[in-house]
Ligand SMILES: NC(=O)C1=CN([C@@H]2O[C@H](COP(=O)(O)OP(=O)(O)OC[C@H]3O[C@@H](n4cnc5c(N)ncnc54)[C@H](OP(=O)(O)O)[C@@H]3O)[C@@H](O)[C@H]2O)C=CC1
């Protein structure tokens with residue numbers, strides 16, 4: 001079993017040191033909130049961000065992080081931004097170790113001053129930091145689902161037992177439910193889906209929805225890509241594969257049910273017909289705190305359900321004629337070890353194209369379907385086994401295949 005370092009129980013000799021990859025995003029900033037609220041349990045080790053250098057620099061000053069990485073700034077720009085943030089805060093500028101460029105996030109993830117890495121990058125670019133954190137022996141609190149889904153067996157092989165803890169709300173719920181039962185007693189996993197902003201629409205009605213409508217998630221405030229993926233149900237499709245990889249449950253024993261209130265975050269049905277569900281108001285700070293504090297709960301991380309008020313929780317089947325992303329992902333995952341990299345890369349390209357006004361909403365799913373159906377690993381990979389090289393080739397093929405659809409349409 002992986003040694004997570006000091007337990008953040010308040011009674012340990014020092015707080016657990018946390019590196020945040022994607023510290024400027026939705027998961028990253030909520031991770032910083034959790035850490036700031038529990039200074040006896042957690043301290044910031046490292047920070048890595050993308051293009052928001054000003055916020056990254058302010059975070060570096062506020063937290064005293066020992067390592068700071070930026071994908072977009074030069075070392076001089078990052079140092080200057082940190083000095084400016086310190087001046088603005090009226091404090092002495094800290095002198096963290098700086099990392100810049102495309103490998104910065106992975107270098108910060110591997111940085112030795114951490115016990116735990118919270119990976120909150122968006123997209124398959126999260127794979128390198130995921131592998132770097134695991135190889136460095138850190139506990140990995142994983143929000144960046146794409147790295148597990150794309151990396152598949154590569155990520156699983158790199159993780160020692162207990163080293164990878166899910167932060168995604170559904171998988172945190174499943175991990176919590178599974179603490180009460182042995183895996184041989186699991187009948188099936190049931191992931192809840194909010195249904196997104198377009199719940200109840202037909203496929204024809206989906207064709208004309210706008211990016212602004214897709215970004216109006218009914219229950220969660222998240223980054224642009226995952227919010228769009230929730231609207232298309234691609235997020236739930238990725239999560240089915242994520243659950244399959246995390247918990248070694250067959251794909252045909254993983255179901256999705258639409259639960260618009262997002263209070264039951266998922267459930268495990270055991271072989272005797274008993275179901276254990278995890279419920280809490282929608283707030284990512286709870287699964288983030290549990291992820292970085294694993295296996296300990298952090299008191300006050302989230303608020304509980306208010307049982308004194310009348311409330312209705314509803315569950316309904318998913319309309320798979322309108323939303324085909326989950327069926328398509330199950331097919332892709334069963335096809336080859338690199339098909340999900342193709343699925344994800346085609347989706348990443350299509351989401352960007354949708355927000356750029358190049359394609360319509362239903363073209364997202366059509367783009368993924370075409371890529372998954374046309375992809376032939378024997379041709380694209382020329383016999384290469386699952387490896388970072390093979391994944392890069394599969395992704396490059398998928399991105400080119402996706403783009404060619406809207407280039408041709410011009
Ligand atoms: N938000 C949520 O509630 C949930 C999110 N997740 C998952 O967590 C991940 C993050 O989602 P979310 O926080 O919403 O996304 P955001 O878009 O809000 O944040 C993404 C973060 O990644 C950073 N980033 C982008 N490129 C790089 C790079 N090359 N190197 C380092 N950092 C980079 C961004 O930096 P910058 O802004 O500076 O460019 C930003 O900090 C996704 O995989 C998502 O699916 C899962 C469950 C819930």
Ligand SMILES: CC(=O)[C@@H](O)[C@H](O)COP(=O)(O)O
Pocket residue numbers: 168169170192193194195196220226229230231235236284
């Ligand atoms: C908070 C979280 O974990 C998200 O992945 C959330 O599940 C998105 O909501 P959907 O159920 O609409 O995909």
Ligand SMILES: [Mn+2]
Pocket residue numbers: 168169170239
């Ligand atoms: Mn989720």
